[in-house]
Amino acid sequence: MLIQLFSHSEKQDSSPTNQKRLPLIKYLQNHRCLIILDDVHNLFCSGELAGKYKPESEEYRSLFKQIEKLSHQSCFMLIGWEQPREVTQVKSQNTSIRTLQVKGLHIAAAREILRDYGLEESDNSETFIHRYQGNPLWLKSVANLIQDLGGGVTELLPNDTILLPEDLKDVLQQQFDRLSELEKQVISLLAKESQPINRAKLLENDIIPASDLLNALQSLSRRCLIEQQANFYTISPVLRQYAIAQAV
Numbered sequence: 414m415l416i417q418l419f420s421h422s423e424k425q426d427s428s429p430t431n432q433k434r435l436p437l438i439k440y441l442q443n444h445r446c447l448i449i450l451d452d453v454h455n456l457f458c459s460g461e462l463a464g465k466y467k468p469e470s471e472e473y474r475s476l477f478k479q480i481e482k483l484s485h486q487s488c489f490m491l492i493g494w495e496q497p498r499e500v501t502q503v504k505s506q507n508t509s510i511r512t513l514q515v516k517g518l519h520i521a522a523a524r525e526i527l528r529d530y531g532l533e534e535s536d537n538s539e540t541f542i543h544r545y546q547g548n549p550l551w552l553k554s555v556a557n558l559i560q561d562l563g564g565g566v567t568e569l570l571p572n573d574t575i576l577l578p579e580d581l582k583d584v585l586q587q588q589f590d591r592l593s594e595l596e597k598q599v600i601s602l603l604a605k606e607s608q609p610i611n612r613a614k615l616l617e618n619d620i621i622p623a624s625d626l627l628n629a630l631q632s633l634s635r636r637c638l639i640e641q642q643a644n645f646y647t648i649s650p651v652l653r654q655y656a657i658a659q660a661v
Contacts, residue, residue: 438479441487453493459591462632464498474499481510494588496635514637517547530556537566544575546649554581575654585655588638595621599629600638600648604656609645 441448456470457463466474477499480489491497500510517523523542526549532538545551558578559569570576577585592600598621603610612630616623630646633639640647648656 437476438483438485441480441485442483445486447488447490449490449492451492453491453497454495454591455493456497457495457591460593462593462596462628463495463635464632473497494591494636517545518542518549518552519547523547523549523552526552527556530560532556532559532566537570541566541570544570544573544650546651548651550584551581551651554578554584573650575650577651577654577658581651582655585652588636589655589659591636593629593632595625595629596633596636596638599626599633600652600656601660603639603646603648604653604660606647609640609642609647612644612646615646 456466456473458465458467474497477497481499491500496512500512518526520539520542524538527538527541530553532541541555542552545555555570555576555578558576559566562569589597599615602615602618602620615630616626618626621629630639634641638648638652640649
């Protein structure tokens with residue numbers, strides 16, 4: 414589609430009737446433009462480790478490699494649940510490629526969401542926001558449930574309670590459906606731990622071979638589904654609660 418767009422534009426500008434279509438990288442070298450690809454995870458297979466291309470999407474692998482290696486004057490922005498493996502392989506080198514993991518909202522911004530549901534005055538609102546990591550979609554889903562039930566945060570979310578409304582489960586299910594069986598096993602291991610677990614301790618498990626476990630940890634990191642500090646790993650309370658419910 415992009416090649417069609419560029420070639421159509423050039424025909425309008427110069428217009429020999431026999432003008433040949435060029436590879437996309439050539440147009441990016443000739444034109445300065447910003448191209449945004451949203452939901453880039455749809456290029457990759459479900460049930461595999463992160464970043465494995467579907468057969469019909471293999472051309473994107475070549476394109477991303479060309480964008481990284483060849484000089485051009487354009488900018489690509491990729492948005493999605495998974496990073497292309499080409500990005501993760503070069504991000505630590507001296508290149509113009511940058512990655513950004515979107516974090517949750519700050520307390521003040523999250524309270525603006527809760528205000529729409531009449532919950533911003535709750536004594537427990539800050540704990541509520543932290544529990545759902547400031548994720549606006551998660552906060553809206555749970556706040557909507559609390560509003561529909563006619564309760565309050567303190568009443569319906571006592572102690573460390575995690576509510577999982579059906580629409581939130583649907584979103585989490587979409588992400589879980591993309592995981593390989595190996596990644597699901599690692600998520601199950603992490604869900605059993607209430608505190609961050611050392612990598613050495615994880616490697617002592619008698620279920621997953623060490624090499625497979627390390628590959629799965631790398632893949633889950635690329636999906637932003639696990640949190641890592643030094644050699645310790647954990648998952649969010651929401652994901653833990655969902656994984657435990659799935660295992661029942």
